[in-house]
Amino acid sequence: MIVTPHQRQTTCAESPHIPGAGCSQDGDCRKGEAADTGNGVMTGKCLLGSGNGSGTCEIFAWCPVEKPTKPTKPLLGKAEDFTVYIKNSICFPKFNFSKTNVLHTENPNFLKFCRFGSKTPYCPVFRLGTIVSYTGNDFQKMAMEGGVIGIEIEWNCDLDQAPSACRPHYSFRRLDKFTEPSATAGYNFRFARYYHDVNGVEFRTLMKVYGIRFDVLVSGKAGKFNIIPLLVNVGTALALMGAGAFFCDFVLLYLIKKSHFYRDKKYEQIRMSSQKFLSRHLVNGEQDSGQADGQGPLGPATHS
Structure with a gap:
């Protein structure tokens, strides 16, 4: 400060x-x-x-104007032992499901003594020094010029399982540019306290403070099995497969330069004379009714 x-x-x-x-x-x-x-x-x-x-x-x-000096040591060096309580609730109204990141217990002293860790995921009480260490930084160094830390809480819930399987996942990362000298590195802000002297003249004390800002970002998604979306998706996939085959045939038959080669392979063309056509029908048990009526050999034919 x-x-x-x-x-x-x-x-x-x-x-x-x-x-x-x-x-x-x-x-x-x-x-x-x-x-x-x-x-x-x-x-x-x-x-x-x-x-x-x-x-x-x-x-x-x-x-007098503010002097362009920087602090030489943190004002609250022991602040890394302070704790912050982050209470978060998630709700998925489509499935009528809601949950908090706090353990449901009847022990009134649970939040007073618990600390977040791998064995206590439902204790959202974080030690400040531990949060900074999760980002790979040192608290004492960051306290000199400040910084911004993002705390991400992610809920990915499979509601076909037990409600206890839906739990929050935490991740921590530093958001400000601290790896290179920059005007945006660190975090600080100014505020003033105003007073009046015995003559009623206003004066103030200006304070420029360096600190650590925490941005809590919450996201989540949930899913549950339903037979109707499954059938719709399967039917859509089958329809798309049929449309794909039709589109491929259309391109190969009419749009590419060597479409005649594909057409010859796909279709077999048969050419025969009318006499051979008539002979084939007579062999299969058909007779020429035109001759019986005195018509020519190419008259209308009827099945015997």
């Missing part, structure tokens, strides 16, 4: 670490404007340093 006490609304020099706050004359400070990352509004005056011809612009802001 970085504390800037007794800030009052008055004029003072802008921080020299702010881009655009340096100046060598009053004309460099645009009155009424503020630097993009500045602490206040410029008054138009340049406050020169100790004889080197350079200085910083004067601003109207909460003064």
Whole structure:
């Protein structure tokens, strides 16, 4: 934590670490404007340093401005022994099923003494240092510049089994960019506490704090056997198989360049003269009724 006490609304020099706050004359400070990352509004005056011809612009802001220093050690180094209680409930209304990640017990002291572990999956009381270690990080190092940790709770339930088989699965990972120097690395925020002096003039204490943020992400899915979806899926699969065969035949018969080769293999073409056709029918027990009626040999035929 970085504390800037007794800030009052008055004029003072802008921080020299702010881009655009340096100046060598009053004309460099645009009155009424503020630097993009500045602490206040410029008054138009340049406050020169100790004889080197350079200085910083004067601003109207909460003064004195915050010093760009970083903490040298965690304020609460023993906080890794603190615990956090994460209570979560899951509900699948389609199956009229709900469950929590807390063990149903009549022991009133269960949550006071239990800690999450492989043998106690239904005790959602986590030690902060243990959560950080699950991500492969050290608590003391992360506490210096802060960090963001995602706690994922996943429910994958097969409701054909006993309700006790539906249990939460936890996973932990660090979300902020900590492997390389970056402006987004770590986690910090500012807040202020406001007071009034004996004359009624307001002043404040500004605090920039570094901490560890926990984002709890919950997801889940459940399933149960039903004969109707099974029959529908099987019927759909069979229909798609038939449609696939028809589509393949259509492509091979009409769209590819060598479709005639496939057509010759798929279909057998038979050509014969009318005399051979008539002889084949007579052999099979058919007679020519046209001759009996005085018609030609190619007249209409009837079955005997």
